[in-house]
Amino acid sequence: MTLRYTLILAVVAGLLPIEVPWLGFVFTLAVSKGFAALGVAMLLRGGLISIGHALYFAVGAYAVAFLMRDAGISDLLLLCAFATWISAVVGFLVGAFVVRYRAIFFAMLNLAISMVVFSLLSKLYYITGGTDGLRVDTPTLLGTQLSRGMFDLVLQNTALVLMVVAAILIDRYLRSPLGESLGAIETNEVRLEYLGISTRGVIWAAYTTSAALAGLGGAISAIAIGHVVPELSYWTVSGQLVLIAVLGGIGGVPGAFIGAFFLELVRTFAVGIAADAWNAIIGISLLTVIFFLPNGLFGVIQHLERLRADCK
Amino acid sequence: MTPILAVRNLRISFGGVSAADGIVLDIFPHEIVAIIGPNGSGKTTFLNLCTGYIHPTSGSVTFEGRTITALTPRTITRRGIARAFQIPQLFSGHSTLECVMLAVAARHGIWDAWWPLVRPTYRDEARQILELFGLGKVTDQLTATLPEGTRKLIDIAVAMALKPRLLLLDEPTSGVSTVEKTPLMDTIIRVLRTEHITALFVEHDMEVVERYADRVIVWDSGRVAAEGPPREVLRNADVLARIIGVV
Amino acid sequence: MLKNYAPLIIDGMADAALIFFVAVGLTIVFSVLKILNVAHGSFYALGAYLSVVIGTFLVDHGWPVFSLVSIVISPLLIALTLGPLVERSLLRWTYGRPEALQILVTFGLFLILEDFQKLIFGVQPYAQDMPMQLLGASRIGGIVYLNYQLLLILLAVLTAVLLRVLLRKSRIGKLIVAVVADEELARTVGIDAPRVYILAFSIGIFLAALGGALASPTIGVAPGLGAENIVLAFAVAAIGGLGQIEGAALAAVLVGFTRTAAIYYAPELQPVVPYLVMVAVLIIRPYGLFGSAGLRRI
Numbered sequence: 001m002t003l004r005y006t007l008i009l010a011v012v013a014g015l016l017p018i019e020v021p022w023l024g025f026v027f028t029l030a031v032s033k034g035f036a037a038l039g040v041a042m043l044l045r046g047g048l049i050s051i052g053h054a055l056y057f058a059v060g061a062y063a064v065a066f067l068m069r070d071a072g073i074s075d076l077l078l079l080c081a082f083a084t085w086i087s088a089v090v091g092f093l094v095g096a097f098v099v100r101y102r103a104i105f106f107a108m109l110n111l112a113i114s115m116v117v118f119s120l121l122s123k124l125y126y127i128t129g130g131t132d133g134l135r136v137d138t139p140t141l142l143g144t145q146l147s148r149g150m151f152d153l154v155l156q157n158t159a160l161v162l163m164v165v166a167a168i169l170i171d172r173y174l175r176s177p178l179g180e181s182l183g184a185i186e187t188n189e190v191r192l193e194y195l196g197i198s199t200r201g202v203i204w205a206a207y208t209t210s211a212a213l214a215g216l217g218g219a220i221s222a223i224a225i226g227h228v229v230p231e232l233s234y235w236t237v238s239g240q241l242v243l244i245a246v247l248g249g250i251g252g253v254p255g256a257f258i259g260a261f262f263l264e265l266v267r268t269f270a271v272g273i274a275a276d277a278w279n280a281i282i283g284i285s286l287l288t289v290i291f292f293l294p295n296g297l298f299g300v301i302q303h304l305e306r307l308r309a310d311c312k
Numbered sequence: 313m314t315p316i317l318a319v320r321n322l323r324i325s326f327g328g329v330s331a332a333d334g335i336v337l338d339i340f341p342h343e344i345v346a347i348i349g350p351n352g353s354g355k356t357t358f359l360n361l362c363t364g365y366i367h368p369t370s371g372s373v374t375f376e377g378r379t380i381t382a383l384t385p386r387t388i389t390r391r392g393i394a395r396a397f398q399i400p401q402l403f404s405g406h407s408t409l410e411c412v413m414l415a416v417a418a419r420h421g422i423w424d425a426w427w428p429l430v431r432p433t434y435r436d437e438a439r440q441i442l443e444l445f446g447l448g449k450v451t452d453q454l455t456a457t458l459p460e461g462t463r464k465l466i467d468i469a470v471a472m473a474l475k476p477r478l479l480l481l482d483e484p485t486s487g488v489s490t491v492e493k494t495p496l497m498d499t500i501i502r503v504l505r506t507e508h509i510t511a512l513f514v515e516h517d518m519e520v521v522e523r524y525a526d527r528v529i530v531w532d533s534g535r536v537a538a539e540g541p542p543r544e545v546l547r548n549a550d551v552l553a554r555i556i557g558v559v
Numbered sequence: 560m561l562k563n564y565a566p567l568i569i570d571g572m573a574d575a576a577l578i579f580f581v582a583v584g585l586t587i588v589f590s591v592l593k594i595l596n597v598a599h600g601s602f603y604a605l606g607a608y609l610s611v612v613i614g615t616f617l618v619d620h621g622w623p624v625f626s627l628v629s630i631v632i633s634p635l636l637i638a639l640t641l642g643p644l645v646e647r648s649l650l651r652w653t654y655g656r657p658e659a660l661q662i663l664v665t666f667g668l669f670l671i672l673e674d675f676q677k678l679i680f681g682v683q684p685y686a687q688d689m690p691m692q693l694l695g696a697s698r699i700g701g702i703v704y705l706n707y708q709l710l711l712i713l714l715a716v717l718t719a720v721l722l723r724v725l726l727r728k729s730r731i732g733k734l735i736v737a738v739v740a741d742e743e744l745a746r747t748v749g750i751d752a753p754r755v756y757i758l759a760f761s762i763g764i765f766l767a768a769l770g771g772a773l774a775s776p777t778i779g780v781a782p783g784l785g786a787e788n789i790v791l792a793f794a795v796a797a798i799g800g801l802g803q804i805e806g807a808a809l810a811a812v813l814v815g816f817t818r819t820a821a822i823y824y825a826p827e828l829q830p831v832v833p834y835l836v837m838v839a840v841l842i843i844r845p846y847g848l849f850g851s852a853g854l855r856r857i
Binding site for chain 2: 173177183186191194196201
Binding site: 044049051097100101103104105107108109111112113115116119120122123234235236239242243246276277278279280282283284286287290291 | 595677834
């Protein structure tokens with residue numbers, strides 16, 4: 001089911017911009033946020049809420065900026081790969097410390113670290129460009145420099161392909177022993193230890209993976225927008241990611257992407273209709289989903305699928 | 313014969329009360345030993361100490377010749393000791409089969425992020441174990457929805473799935489109706505004997521103890537007060553008076 | 560010698576006082592309702608805005624002296640109107656549900672209040688320092704201090720003491736403590752738990768709004784104030800041990816002094832200070848200075 005719905009989303013998102021070109025940018029951003037939200041959703045499976053995952057989004061984004069400016073790397077795929085790798089490493093290191101904690105304290109520590117990074121990014125003007133941020137030029141593709149319009153199209157479709165690939169991989173992860181153990185941690189951590197399983201190890205693996213996902217999202221976002229700013233690490237971005245994860249539903253991998261698409265579309269239309277109310281609109285949507293659709297938007301789809309299966 | 317589990321002078325106090333006051337005992341391979349004693353005498357504390365859930369202030373626990381006193385439950389489980397709990401400890405979001413499969417997967421190696429947990433090899437093994445306990449019908453139900461007696465059985469099945477060499481059971485028949493106790497214990501003991509698993513079980517039901525235990529250890533105020541074959545121990549007037557409360 | 564450090568001490572204590580007000584409301588709400596109120600910062604901001612607006616009105620109409628009063632009226636108004644409203648209509652549906660959910664509900668509330676604030680007060684910055692001006696300055700030991708700072712310190716200490724007295728000695732306080740300790744039992748003996756929740760939440764947001772009002776003469780009030788302060792409140796509350804008022808006080812002093820010291824000696828570090836302190840404290844004491852796993856005490 002994961003594959004089916006992610007493919008549908010990818011195809012629709014790939015075709016619509018042919019008719020409505022400006023949607024291409026919206027969809028690329030949606031996919032990038034979706035990656036990060038998927039990372040958050042993974043941790044939510046284990047009962048852990050990270051309100052600091054914007055940290056890895058920012059790491060991925062700034063990694064792209066630094067790689068282009070200081071390491072001379074300009075290829076799109078290389079940039080994404082390196083940024084993802086760097087985020088994974090940062091996640092691994094931070095994870096070593098953070099996985100000892102649970103519940104509110106896990107959330108708080110993630111928040112704290114992301115805010116420290118926000119401050120550092122804002123202050124270290126000579127390295128990070130301070131509050132102005134850094135520019136991200138248009139990357140090359142296999143040696144060729146494309147026009148921005150052409151490149152955007154390639155970026156959009158690359159993002160969609162990566163979305164499908166990631167969805168398949170993470171779905172496998174969540175169904176594997178390592179992934180199912182993550183779910184078991186939330187319900188009975190002690191029992192898991194009594195099975196000889198290291199809960200710390202299981203969480204660490206999930207945390208590192210979620211950091212990598214968020215980093216990839218940040219990288220794509222940086223390339224799409226062409227600019228990175230410290231605000232990428234601000235707590236409200238982390239809040240948005242959790243919001244997207246819950247909105248979409250954490251019961252299935254497509255949920256994160258569905259939530260992200262929903263959010264970006266609502267934001268786009270809300271800004272057109274009532275620019276000063278879009279926060280409130282998102283807030284109300286969130287509350288609506290929490291109270292009436294506890295399994296998120298994808299949960300609705302899953303429910304319908306189950307009904308269909310029962311009818312047969 | 314060398315003991316499979318050797319406990320020497322185990323001590324721990326909680327707020328001034330001695331929960332373990334110099335425990336000394338040996339458990340030999342393939343034995344089935346019952347631990348009896350009044351509530352609060354430290355029986356569950358003893359199980360916690362043996363499995364690393366808490367650590368003693370002094371004394372040692374040795375398993376198969378190696379010291380395990382300061383290890384964690386995770387490591388001790390990997391060394392070959394499994395535990396079933398007084399209140400069944402299961403994963404409420406998973407089905408019966410999945411709970412047992414997690415144990416099977418844990419044994420084979422949990423560091424697998426690619427192949428599904430629900431795979432033919434694990435599933436067959438899990439099914440087999442569940443069949444042994446007569447749980448074949450409830451494999452796909454969420455454990456949270458099942459009655460307490462069934463959950464107890466599943467808890468024991470999960471522990472068995474780890475293929476331990478020593479199994480610790482905390483009141484296996486508590487919460488089970490009188491009628492069901494005999495078939496339950498028959499099954500457990502049969503599996504233990506067939507698989508050559510040494511077992512230590514805490515019990516309050518003296519009939520169960522008399523019927524199934526090779527040896528009985530009597531607990532009182534954090535120490536071993538008496539031990540021996542059930543016939544002897546359970547007829548001992550002193551034991552009856554102090555522990556079982558029969559005058 | 561002390562003279563050299565006196566400015567640091569006064570500034571540090573004044574900063575600690577403001578930080579205490581930011582964090583104590585969050586602590587109380589967490590302690591009684593077990594909810595981490597992300598919208599806490601919004602109430603702080605609303606307190607600041609309303610205080611500035613009322614103060615400016617009073618100043619413009621020739622009653623500058625009463626601008627001090629605006630600092631107290633504004634949080635009262637906010638707490639009395641929004642407190643019961645938000646608790647009844649929104650929060651009560653989240654009790655007993657998973658933490659992640661509760662945090663998200665208050666996050667949704669935060670988003671709504673952000674726009675609500677922009678709607679009422681607009682996006683331009685506000686300032687009103689009359690209350691601070693009114694009180695003037697004093698000269699102690701050759702150094703000039705703002706009396707407003709001294710007032711802040713006094714008020715913070717008073718509030719901490721009052722809260723402690725309220726919770727330990729007064730009837731209301733005992734009801735709150737009972738509900739925190741064991742809600743089911745409290746209900747069994749006839750305590751009206753829902754009323755207690757409304758009260759605790761209202762007190763919490765009163766303190767949040769008061770914090771904003773008290774800070775308003777010293778800062779510019781603009782959109783984003785709420786977002787900034789909620790993270791500070793989180794950090795301080797976590798350092799002190801979530802739900803521990805004494806902890807919040809101690810944490811406020813710790814963060815206040817460290818932040819002020821940073822301003823004096825290492826200004827670059829100033830914004831990061833609360834988070835560095837938080838990480839440092841949590842490494843040594845994972846549940847905060849006075850906190851512990853599963854302990855429910857105010």
